[in-house]
Amino acid sequence: MKSVLDVRSVRKSFGADVVLQDINLEVKEHSVTVLIGASGSGKSTLLRCINLLETIDDGEIWLSESEITAINFDQDSARKRMGIVFQNFNLFPHLSVLDNITLAPKIVHHNSAETSKQQALQLLSRFGLEVKAHEYPDRLSGGQQQRVAILRAIATSPEVLLLDEVTSALDPVLVAEVLQLVAELRGEGMTMVVATHEMGFARRVADQVGFLHQGRLLELGKAEQILDDPQTPELKSFLQAVREAGRL
Secondary structure: EEEEEEEEEEEEEEEEEEEEEEEEEEEOOEEEEEOOOOOOOHHHHHHHHHHHOOOOOOEEEEEEEEEEEOOOOOOHHHHHHHEOOOOOOOOOOOOOOOHHHHHOOOOOOOOOOOHHHHHHHHHHHHOOOHHHHOHHHOOOOOHHHHHHHHHHHHHHOEEEEEEEEEOOOOOOHHHHHHHHHHHHHHOOOOOOEEEEOOOHHHHOOOOOOEEEOOOOEEEEEOHHHHHHHHOOOHHHHHOOOHHHOOOO
16 A cells, blocks of 8 residues: 655654654555554644644655645645544534535635535435534534534545544543544545544554654554553553553
8 A cells, every 4th residue: 555644753842842753654545543642742743743734843744745844835735635633623613514514625625516515415424414414513412513523624535634632522422423433434445643542442443553652653553562562661651541541
């Protein structure tokens, strides 16, 4: 499989605070990479750097055959090729579910209103949300809002979907429906990079799991290798804490 995303020796700091150090990560087409680690380990910053919401200090990020961090590269064109979903939904409250999903295809990708509408309705139907098409976000549960946010992100057929702690703002009861949607997207071959605290989900869907600690990618490998046979004391300590919290 070809490489869709290639992060090479990336470094990022905020003032004197170094938050990413020498990050190397390759994501293959149709694969799921799950990032784990404690809060503040750098997972969200890495996703924001990949999406060019943050400027890296050193290194390179490649999207397919394009070095998107190169000087003079059109960053907007790179963002059009990716989708990103944050933990707080970020749906437009004054727009219906349907209008939220069709906005980017129409405005950013210049698709016709009718084509955008039909594709959005197909997405909603495929994932059991067609009855919510004309509702506004405040009429939806948190789980439904997050699922709509994910559908909005994939409506433009991105080369890679970035998911940043998409279940963190949800009640435990609602987590499962969001994770099920992500699992279904995996089954359809969507390339994804997912930052999560859900270890069971990581075990179930990840092609590779990366463990970040204090801005470094300390371990990277198959889920069973990372979760069952940790090599570094930092990962062993993290997994022990997760077990004690009943999340592994």
